[in-house]
Amino acid sequence: MSEQNVIGKGTWIDKLAFELIEREKSIGRKMDLLRVESGLGASGVPHIGSLGDAVRAFGVKLALENFGYKSELIAYSDDLDGLRKVPEGFPDSLNEHIGKRVSTIPDPFDCHDSYGMHMSSLLLEGLDDLGIEYEFRRAKDTYEKGILTDQIHTILENSSKIGEKIAELSGQEKFQKVLPYFPVCENCDKLYTTESYEYIPNEKKVKYRCKDATIGSNVVKGCGHEGMSDITKGHGKLAWKVEFAARWQAFDIRFEAYGKDIMDSVKINDWVSDEILNYPHPHHVKYEMFLDKGGKKISKSLGNVVTSQKWLKYGTPKSILLLLYKRITGARELGFEDIPSLMEEYNELENIYFGKIKFDNKAKETKSKGLYEYVNLLNPPKNPSIHVSYRLLIELTNIFKDDRNERVTKKMIDYGAIKEEAPEIKELITLAGNYADDFGEVEKIELQIDEVTKKALGELSQVLKADNEPDDLQNAIYQIAKSNEIPPKDFFKTLYQIILGSNRGPKIGPFILDIGRKKVANTLSSYVN
Numbered sequence: 404m405s406e407q408n409v410i411g412k413g414t415w416i417d418k419l420a421f422e423l424i425e426r427e428k429s430i431g432r433k434m435d436l437l438r439v440e441s442g443l444g445a446s447g448v449p450h451i452g453s454l455g456d457a458v459r460a461f462g463v464k465l466a467l468e469n470f471g472y473k474s475e476l477i478a479y480s481d482d483l484d485g486l487r488k489v490p491e492g493f494p495d496s497l498n499e500h501i502g503k504r505v506s507t508i509p510d511p512f513d514c515h516d517s518y519g520m521h522m523s524s525l526l527l528e529g530l531d532d533l534g535i536e537y538e539f540r541r542a543k544d545t546y547e548k549g550i551l552t553d554q555i556h557t558i559l560e561n562s563s564k565i566g567e568k569i570a571e572l573s574g575q576e577k578f579q580k581v582l583p584y585f586p587v588c589e590n591c592d593k594l595y596t597t598e599s600y601e602y603i604p605n606e607k608k609v610k611y612r613c614k615d616a617t618i619g620s621n622v623v624k625g626c627g628h629e630g631m632s633d634i635t636k637g638h639g640k641l642a643w644k645v646e647f648a649a650r651w652q653a654f655d656i657r658f659e660a661y662g663k664d665i666m667d668s669v670k671i672n673d674w675v676s677d678e679i680l681n682y683p684h685p686h687h688v689k690y691e692m693f694l695d696k697g698g699k700k701i702s703k704s705l706g707n708v709v710t711s712q713k714w715l716k717y718g719t720p721k722s723i724l725l726l727l728y729k730r731i732t733g734a735r736e737l738g739f740e741d742i743p744s745l746m747e748e749y750n751e752l753e754n755i756y757f758g759k760i761k762f763d764n765k766a767k768e769t770k771s772k773g774l775y776e777y778v779n780l781l782n783p784p785k786n787p788s789i790h791v792s793y794r795l796l797i798e799l800t801n802i803f804k805d806d807r808n809e810r811v812t813k814k815m816i817d818y819g820a821i822k823e824e825a826p827e828i829k830e831l832i833t834l835a836g837n838y839a840d841d842f843g844e845v846e847k848i849e850l851q852i853d854e855v856t857k858k859a860l861g862e863l864s865q866v867l868k869a870d871n872e873p874d875d876l877q878n879a880i881y882q883i884a885k886s887n888e889i890p891p892k893d894f895f896k897t898l899y900q901i902i903l904g905s906n907r908g909p910k911i912g913p914f915i916l917d918i919g920r921k922k923v924a925n926t927l928s929s930y931v932n
């Protein structure tokens with residue numbers, strides 16, 4: 404790829420924004436404001452993947468602005484959603500609210516006006532921490548203000564056509580019998596237990612009955628009530644199979660991404676948008692899914708949900724942005740153990756951006772620089788920050804538990820890693836220290852080690868295990884490399900990779916003594932066998 408073929412900053416985000424613009428031009432819609440949307444869950448604890456939708460949509464907004472268009476991110480919380488199950492770690496008392504709208508359930512922690520707002524706020528705080536700007540909209544207000552009334556009316560008038568299409572596209576036959584609209588039962592206040600079976604267009608009302616329903620793994624009792632619900636009053640909501648379409652048109656949304664899990668819903672909504680509402684559906688992209696590393700001890704000991712709040716105890720906001728902007732497709736396991744490499748990778752990108760690392764592959768260089776700019780929300784700093792290896796800090800904070808900041812700083816100065824103390828360094832020591840305290844070690848990295856090096860590592864391991872400390876460990880390591888005909892600098896590099904997961908590090912002899920000879924010996928042995 405030559406320089407002039409680069410789209411925007413050369414990342415997937417630019418490519419996506421470019422496609423969006425081209426599509427809008429071909430449709431011939433007004434382009435004075437290109438709105439992008441991201442849904443925020445209001446029912447479960449938001450993990451970093453749910454944050455990802457909004458962060459990436461914001462990236463697309465930035466790319467559109469970079470191309471000279473005005474854009475805005477709508478962050479939409481579906482707080483009319485009914486509670487399906489009580490999240491892990493939440494009080495059992497919530498069980499009585501299963502099937503009710505999350506915006507009417509009291510906040511079990513008493514800090515927000517409802518359970519739904521509590522959950523949305525966790526997400527919004529996460530976005531604020533990352534510097535993501537958005538317009539917040541909630542389902543509750545959207546329906547109560549009647550913003551979707553026209554769309555609900557049109558959808559219900561065409562419900563039999565839609566029901567057939569849903570069956571055709573997804574195999575779900577339910578909406579051939581019932582309307583894709585859930586009134587809130589005026590008797591028991593539940594949603595999803597109601598079944599609406601007739602629409603009266605001139606009154607804008609649906610007839611419904613309230614009956615037992617299966618929600619997730621729970622059977623929720625209906626109350627048997629039969630009633631009429633006015634669609635203009637916000638006492639109900641559209642089924643997800645048609646609701647996005649209604650919102651896209653009402654809010655004039657031009658881009659929304661989706662995860663694989665809701666692919667069927669998106670297909671149907673696109674059709675409803677195009678054919679029923681006569682609003683060309685927004686441009687889409689399918690995002691990668693983040694999976695919790697379920698079986699791994701790190702996630703388990705802290706509960707399974709990797710939230711941004713927990714992440715920021717160990718990593719910088721930029722490490723989250725890097726995680727989310729790096730790539731877009733596939734499925735990825737995600738856990739706190741990914742933090743050290745992301746912290747290192749950010750430093751690497753910064754070095755590329757400021758020209759300290761050069762590539763032969765210009766396209767790759769452009770893309771890396773572009774990624775760095777997005778991680779800085781297209782407002783990169785004028786100068787690079789002070790770089791220290793996060794893995795080195797984890798090792799050091801593991802050694803020094805008391806007076807940590809002073810002692811780690813002093814060691815870093817001794818090692819020549821930094822010149823003097825600085826607030827950024829202190830902050831990094833705190834983060835790495837939290838990581839060291841909660842997880843101990845950095846995960847071992849995969850290395851290909853040849854037989855000669857294995858032999859040398861074995862010899863070094865014996866030296867380190869000896870009762871007496873060698874007089875000059877630095878020299879001993881040097882001699883082991885020499886006698887095995889390994890260039891010392893290659894041997895040192897292997898040691899840094901094993902101990903720090905990095906190609907560089909402080910002077911190796913004293914560093915090994917700081918970490919502890921026997922501990923390092925054990926680590927080396929695990930690579931030899």
Ligand SMILES: [Zn+2]
Nearest residue numbers: 510514515521
């Ligand atoms: Zn709260």
Ligand SMILES: [Zn+2]
Nearest residue numbers: 588591613626
């Ligand atoms: Zn009821």
